[in-house]
Amino acid sequence: MTFTSAIMWLPSRFSFKFSVSALRRGVPPSYPHVVRRGGCNTAAFMPEAAGFEGVSGRAALQEFSVSNSEDFWAAVARHRLSWMQPFHTVQDCDLSRGRIKWFQGGMLNVSVNCLDRQVHIRPERVALIWERDERGSEVRYTYRELLEMTCRVGNLLKRHGVRKGDCVTIYMPTCPLAVASMLACARIGAAHNVVFAGFSADALAERIRDAQSSIVITMNQGVRGGKVTELKKTVDTAVQSCPTVRHVFVAMRTETLVPMTDRDVLMDEEMLKEDVVCEPAAMNSEDVLFLLYTSGSTGKPKGLVHTQAGYLLYAALTQRYVFSYHDGDVFGCVADIGWITGHSYIVYGPLANGATTVLFESTPVYPDPGRYWETVERLKINQFYGAPTAIRLLLKYGDQWVNKYDRSSLKTLGSVGEPINTEAWEWYHRVVGEGRCPVVDTWWQTETGGICIAPKPSEPDEEIVPGMAMRPFFGIKPVLMDTEGKVLTANNTSGALCIAQPWPGMARTIHNNHERFIETYCQPYPGYFFTGDGAYRSPKGYYQITGRLDDVINVSGHRIGTAEIEDVVNQCSAVAESAVIGYSHDIKGQGIYAFVVLKKNMKIKEEDLYKQLNSVVSEKIAKYACPDFILLVKRLPKTRSGKIMRRVLRKVVESDLDSLGDLSTLDDPAAVQEIIEGHSKISMK
Numbered sequence: 001m002t003f004t005s006a007i008m009w010l011p012s013r014f015s016f017k018f019s020v021s022a023l024r025r026g027v028p029p030s031y032p033h034v035v036r037r038g039g040c041n042t043a044a045f046m047p048e049a050a051g052f053e054g055v056s057g058r059a060a061l062q063e064f065s066v067s068n069s070e071d072f073w074a075a076v077a078r079h080r081l082s083w084m085q086p087f088h089t090v091q092d093c094d095l096s097r098g099r100i101k102w103f104q105g106g107m108l109n110v111s112v113n114c115l116d117r118q119v120h121i122r123p124e125r126v127a128l129i130w131e132r133d134e135r136g137s138e139v140r141y142t143y144r145e146l147l148e149m150t151c152r153v154g155n156l157l158k159r160h161g162v163r164k165g166d167c168v169t170i171y172m173p174t175c176p177l178a179v180a181s182m183l184a185c186a187r188i189g190a191a192h193n194v195v196f197a198g199f200s201a202d203a204l205a206e207r208i209r210d211a212q213s214s215i216v217i218t219m220n221q222g223v224r225g226g227k228v229t230e231l232k233k234t235v236d237t238a239v240q241s242c243p244t245v246r247h248v249f250v251a252m253r254t255e256t257l258v259p260m261t262d263r264d265v266l267m268d269e270e271m272l273k274e275d276v277v278c279e280p281a282a283m284n285s286e287d288v289l290f291l292l293y294t295s296g297s298t299g300k301p302k303g304l305v306h307t308q309a310g311y312l313l314y315a316a317l318t319q320r321y322v323f324s325y326h327d328g329d330v331f332g333c334v335a336d337i338g339w340i341t342g343h344s345y346i347v348y349g350p351l352a353n354g355a356t357t358v359l360f361e362s363t364p365v366y367p368d369p370g371r372y373w374e375t376v377e378r379l380k381i382n383q384f385y386g387a388p389t390a391i392r393l394l395l396k397y398g399d400q401w402v403n404k405y406d407r408s409s410l411k412t413l414g415s416v417g418e419p420i421n422t423e424a425w426e427w428y429h430r431v432v433g434e435g436r437c438p439v440v441d442t443w444w445q446t447e448t449g450g451i452c453i454a455p456k457p458s459e460p461d462e463e464i465v466p467g468m469a470m471r472p473f474f475g476i477k478p479v480l481m482d483t484e485g486k487v488l489t490a491n492n493t494s495g496a497l498c499i500a501q502p503w504p505g506m507a508r509t510i511h512n513n514h515e516r517f518i519e520t521y522c523q524p525y526p527g528y529f530f531t532g533d534g535a536y537r538s539p540k541g542y543y544q545i546t547g548r549l550d551d552v553i554n555v556s557g558h559r560i561g562t563a564e565i566e567d568v569v570n571q572c573s574a575v576a577e578s579a580v581i582g583y584s585h586d587i588k589g590q591g592i593y594a595f596v597v598l599k600k601n602m603k604i605k606e607e608d609l610y611k612q613l614n615s616v617v618s619e620k621i622a623k624y625a626c627p628d629f630i631l632l633v634k635r636l637p638k639t640r641s642g643k644i645m646r647r648v649l650r651k652v653v654e655s656d657l658d659s660l661g662d663l664s665t666l667d668d669p670a671a672v673q674e675i676i677e678g679h680s681k682i683s684m685k
């Protein structure tokens with residue numbers, strides 16, 4: 001078999017056949033003329049607000065968006081999305097029953113909103129800048145080229161039997177073809193399931209099976225930080241246990257040939273045979289756009305479901321207002337498309353707003369710790385959005401790596417995925433942003449679809465407090481709950497963070513498990529959406545996230561359930577049981593600490609056991625889920641009913657022995673003493 005290498009990785013210069021019918025149905029020639037009636041600068045800030053009687057200023061707009069939620073979202077949805085058929089009902093939601101429906105009756109196509117309408121106005125605007133791992137070799141794709149590529153993939157999927165309602169799994173790093181694949185699914189009405197390309201074959205297989213995909217899209221190899229990963233090989237292993245998979249599309253990122261079977265399709269070659277026009281499917285607002293698996297507090301990852309109109313609208317509105325994005329800006333979100341941040345702020349939000357969005361394939365330290373800032377200078381990035389873990393790492397390398405490069409293009413700096421400590425926040429603000437760029441610490445989740453709490457939008461002169469997400473976004477009404485489930489109304493208080501009313505961006509269900517969706521998010525505080533996080537509300541009413549309330553830990557911004565790791569550790573033949581906790585780690589935010597009890601009479605060298613445990617965790621989940629510390633113990637602290645007391649383990653690891661609490665309820669209080677002694681021999685440095 002012959003290989004044509006990397007054809008689709010360079011923009012083709014094919015003449016563009018315009019999909020006129022799609023445009024006629026989908027795209028108004030320009031936004032409707034807005035009559036100014038509201039507050040004077042409010043309408044300039046948000047044109048729709050001109051129709052909101054008596055609303056002046058951003059705080060008033062937020063207030064209006066919550067108290068007149070339907071009016072607010074109806075106006076925004078009409079104004080910012082292109083509909084094939086208008087919606088007749090703004091919302092039909094009942095949080096207590098887990099029923100969430102927005103913009104019913106409306107029909108649209110997400111790829112038309114992200115591509116065709118830009119092509120109609122500015123076909124030659126750059127949609128994607130692919131910042132390849134090899135520094136200085138970036139590739140630009142215009143909106144016209146991205147639409148063309150998307151149509152070809154859409155037609156290829158159709159030719160291989162993908163129909164409306166099917167789900168396609170995408171196992172690719174951040175790259176243009178991954179974006180085109182996501183949009184191609186949206187174009188033909190299929191759902192996508194992007195699986196982070198760092199996941200193991202087992203983790204991938206579990207997600208393919210749950211999504212029942214017949215097609216998997218991957219690459220021969222991935223390239224990141226100068227290292228090659230064998231993506232196709234991982235897919236080959238995964239699909240052995242996935243009977244639903246009929247074809248694997250393989251794109252070429254490197255020149256290396258990989259073994260191909262009859263099941264495999266050479267994507268670059270086959271795409272060239274396809275037409276550059278692909279009629280967009282008319283989708284209902286509540287049809288599924290994608291599944292995205294994330295960790296919860298049980299062993300099984302949950303496939304959160306996002307739908308078409310509400311998700312797209314929310315991603316677009318937050319991208320525009322939290323980051324003060326303006327037409328023509330270059331938006332640089334350096335996340336991976338395998339996570340929700342990549343979905344909302346690399347792909348859907350920026351493209352729906354006609355932005356130029358950066359696809360960052362590399363790492364913050366490759367080939368040196370100046371990589372981000374050199375990229376900012378070369379690509380003239382205006383908004384930079386990254387993770388605290390990377391900021392903490394770069395801070396340690398010193399200011400010279402930042403100062404070497406011109407960052408005058410930067411206007412807003414964003415942070416996401418985990419709490420950002422004050423030191424990192426201040427360095428980001430003072431050194432990276434030269435004290436002139438607002439830093440927005442954005443709180444949200446896979447479940448929320450887009451940013452829910454962030455310092456912006458706010459009036460230009462309003463304060464931003466380091467390390468605080470601060471202000472709810474439009475349409476978001478956060479509440480704090482006490483342990484009895486009562487709403488805490490006072491300020492300067494902490495509680496469980498819930499959201500009191502539905503918003504268009506929220507997840508609708510868990511794929512194939514609506515019961516679990518209701519149990520996890522709707523039942524803990526009936527009538528409210530429970531986030532799983534705790535928060536503090538300051539005397540001035542600002543929110544600060546204090547961390548997870550469940551058994552989910554956050555390693556370098558990656559969510560992982562302790563139960564998921566325990567399930568895998570317990571599969572080792574030598575292990576009787578285990579308990580995994582997160583502890584505070586200066587770079588990763590949280591590290592993983594595993595307490596392991598061996599089976600009776602088990603003789604195994606500690607070293608061998610550690611090796612075995614690490615390899616099984618990276619084989620079954622991913623490398624980032626490997627424990628940093630493993631402590632062999634004789635028994636675990638348990639209640640009399642057999643529940644492992646992880647709280648006690650956390651206190652021991654935090655050396656907070658004074659607040660171990662009442663141990664008399666433990667089955668065997670002496671177990672704690674043993675653990676304290678064992679832990680004292682471990683150096684956590």
Ligand code: WTA
Pocket residue numbers: 294339340341415416417418419420441442443444445446447469531532533545547548554557558559
């Ligand atoms: C945590 C990532 C503190 C939080 C977008 C949440 C944060 C989980 C912040 C979601 C923040 C996210 N400050 N904690 N600014 N942003 N988190 O689903 O615990 O990967 O519940 O979504 O990350 O992680 P997920």
